[in-house]
Amino acid sequence: xxxxxxxxxxxxxxxxxxxxxxxxxxxxxxxxxxxxxxxxxxxxxxxxxxxxxxxxxxxxxxxxxxxxxxxxxxxxxxxxxxxxxxxxxxxxxxxxxxxxxxxxxxxxxxxxxxxxxxxxxxxxxxxxxxxxxxxxxxxxxxxxxxxxxxxxxxxxxxxxxxxxxxxxxxxxxxx
Amino acid sequence: xxxxxxxxxxxxxxxxxxxxxxxxxxxxxxxxxxxxxxxxxxxxxxxxxxxxxxxxxxxxxxxxxxxxxxxxxxxxxxxxxxxxxxxxxxxxxxxxxxxxxxxxxxxxxxxxxxxxxxxxxxxxxxxxxxxxxxxxxxxxxxxxxxxxxxxxxxxx
Numbered sequence: 178x179x180x181x182x183x184x185x186x187x188x189x190x191x192x193x194x195x196x197x198x199x200x201x202x203x204x205x206x207x208x209x210x211x212x213x214x215x216x217x218x219x220x221x222x223x224x225x226x227x228x229x230x231x232x233x234x235x236x237x238x239x240x241x242x243x244x245x246x247x248x249x250x251x252x253x254x255x256x257x258x259x260x261x262x263x264x265x266x267x268x269x270x271x272x273x274x275x276x277x278x279x280x281x282x283x284x285x286x287x288x289x290x291x292x293x294x295x296x297x298x299x300x301x302x303x304x305x306x307x308x309x310x311x312x313x314x315x316x317x318x319x320x321x322x323x324x325x326x327x328x329x330x331x332x333x334x335x336x337x338x339x340x341x342x343x344x345x346x347x348x349x350x351x352x
Numbered sequence: 353x354x355x356x357x358x359x360x361x362x363x364x365x366x367x368x369x370x371x372x373x374x375x376x377x378x379x380x381x382x383x384x385x386x387x388x389x390x391x392x393x394x395x396x397x398x399x400x401x402x403x404x405x406x407x408x409x410x411x412x413x414x415x416x417x418x419x420x421x422x423x424x425x426x427x428x429x430x431x432x433x434x435x436x437x438x439x440x441x442x443x444x445x446x447x448x449x450x451x452x453x454x455x456x457x458x459x460x461x462x463x464x465x466x467x468x469x470x471x472x473x474x475x476x477x478x479x480x481x482x483x484x485x486x487x488x489x490x491x492x493x494x495x496x497x498x499x500x501x502x503x504x505x506x507x508x
Contacts, residue, residue, distance in 0.1 A: 207445055208444075209442060209445040302415075309443040
């Protein structure tokens with residue numbers, strides 16, 4: 178009996194590691210930007226190209242920066258949630274339209290609804306690099322002093338919204 | 353004879369085509385050679401975050417192309433390798449480096465394989481020692497000696 182004990186223990190340890198590995202998402206890379214000030218930018222707006230949006234304008238408010246694009250399939254998944262969130266008026270959502278064209282972005286918002294207070298156009302993806310964007314959609318929670326507190330990589334789900342983002346936003350707003 | 357002419361014509365055609373197609377490739381300027389070498393060197397050190405198991409040099413993902421362009425511009429400005437890598441690590445984290453730095457959080461990654469090898473070596477030594485003891489000559493007991501004699505006698 179004893180000679181089977183060691184292989185059994187090794188097997189169980191391996192099963193343990195594999196079980197944990199199955200639940201890890203390799204696409205979720207911890208962002209070094211969490212805890213740092215949101216990188217500055219000054220980008221033209223989607224609907225008013227002569228005006229620009231800059232994170233500086235949001236100092237004193239807790240806000241969400243949602244990176245999206247009309248070509249992004251996963252963005253469609255989270256879009257109804259964003260629309261519902263904007264209707265609840267709990268936190269302002271600003272969009273960064275990543276590597277997109279104005280016409281397609283406009284059309285997309287006309288179809289699915291527009292949850293954004295404003296949209297900044299990052300047409301060449303430069304600002305996206307500053308924010309470490311590598312998989313659209315990505316969402317940043319930014320506090321009153323302009324510091325990134327949380328980064329969601331991939332679509333926001335109901336679970337993430339109610340368990341992580343909203344409690345965080347409420348806590349930050351109370352500060 | 354006619355076939356021969358056709359073959360010659362075809363060979364000539366292909367030769368001409370290869371000359372023409374090689375003429376289309378642009379030759380980089382002298383200043384660009386240094387920059388391009390730096391871009392190439394760096395993009396082999398950096399991970400494409402979209403495909404994850406490819407370097408930026410190997411990847412055709414759009415983000416990889418953008419990052420290569422960004423590196424090219426920084427290199428053209430005369431930034432050092434280290435400065436460019438620091439710039440990207442500040443945005444994408446250590447994961448962007450194909451060779452992760454030796455830090456407290458990466459200690460297991462760096463030393464893990466050696467630790468496993470050491471554990472294997474110790475296990476092997478222990479096992480060999482144990483086997484040696486088992487194989488060592490032991491005098492036969494009286495019962496065993498009788499059995500051996502019986503078996504040998506039966507044969508002859």
